[in-house]
């Protein structure tokens with residue numbers, strides 16, 4: 001099983017205007033997304049009469065889709081999706097995924113994607129972008145070690161007609177593929193040693209500077225919270241990996257720092273998980289994969305600001321030296337922590353990652369972590385929770401979620417929650433033992449390690465995995481966060497909300 005996915009190779013062409021008979025002659029299937037009132041515009045569309053006939057016969061509802069054979073030079077399968085007026089990005093992406101699903105059994109290699117001007121102006125994600133994102137997600141490779149794997153759906157050519165920024169879609173979805181691939185890798189393949197090897201190879205490929213703070217370096221830095229978690233592993237391979245992207249000839253203000261939780265496996269530690277809740281814990285590194293993939297997407301998009309990625313890579317295992325309840329450990333910023341639950345390891349490694357990233361005085365800190373079950377209870381797996389210490393960012397965060405189709409909701413983190421985190425033996429208790437509000441206590445805990453005056457966003461990735469997928473992704477591992485983060489960092493409102501001296505605009 002390979003550590004990194006092969007990138008898909010297919011021909012992508014993009015033109016304005018409407019499909020012609022010649023254009024349709026070069027594809028095996030067509031995905032057409034439009035508003036119901038645009039059906040009237042199909043008069044000159046090749047096969048338009050057949051589509052209108054079938055629509056009238058099926059009485060297809062708005063938001064639904066239907067499949068029809070259209071007779072051009074040869075029979076061609078067309079899947080037509082009917083957009084509701086004012087559909088948001090999530091709805092457009094979800095419809096795109098359902099349309100793509102209709103083609104999955106036949107796996108056509110040459111596909112036409114089409115949308116009419118004006119169908120998705122308000123959505124933040126155009127119809128052609130959504131169709132391409134859904135198609136890329138459906139055809140992407142997935143890690144497996146089967147001797148006879150199911151035949152892959154390999155794309156040869158994708159032809160697009162209609163408005164959209166397809167180069168960005170390809171950059172973001174191929175990065176999200178990397179995040180989904182890494183998150184699916186079994187722990188026998190992706191462990192801290194191999195993860196660090198993969199990062200070194202990606203850093204070389206993308207021109208990032210890479211610095212590895214291994215366990216010895218973390219000891220010198222006083223990162224006692226991180227090291228407490230790493231102690232349970234038989235391998236001394238945990239590390240805080242610092243990757244730096246610097247734009248070519250671009251601005252040199254303070255970097256935007258992204259921090260990711262990278263637990264390659266989480267047994268829960270001595271407070272052991274049950275088999276059912278441990279089964280998916282190879283995916284507890286999803287936050288780090290989202291940060292890595294976002295860095296890759298921003299690099300491909302030639303992002304004009306410097307970005308740092310801090311990946312907290314470790315395993316939470318059981319060994320003779322595992323950390324235990326009532327241990328008191330000291331983080332890199334000097335804060336002592338009373339350990340109360342060894343399965344709350346994410347906030348331990350993030351505490352040191354945030355404290356050490358803060359020393360570089362970033363323009364802002366954004367951390368991504370599959371952190372709490374409480375956030376899933378609060379929001380389900382359909383949205384992720386966000387917390388911030390800079391209130392003007394709230395609307396900016398939620399708009400980036402709406403426009404990217406990866407929806408987030410701002411959750412509260414009032415100061416009085418700190419009362420329950422008071423400890424008899426240390427500066428702060430790690431967590432409470434009843435799960436109530438754990439997502440808020442986790443955010444309060446993390447906020448202690450963010451340097452003074454640094455704008456901070458904490459993303460609790462409750463939507464990292466969902467049975468049946470989410471939006472354009474039909475597989476359970478969603479890669480949630482890559483589209484959101486890329487959209488957020490590219491938003492002028494986001495840069496404008498940061499303190500002016502921090503980001504050179």
Ligand SMILES: [Zn+2]
Nearest residue numbers: 266343344345
């Ligand atoms: Zn845990």
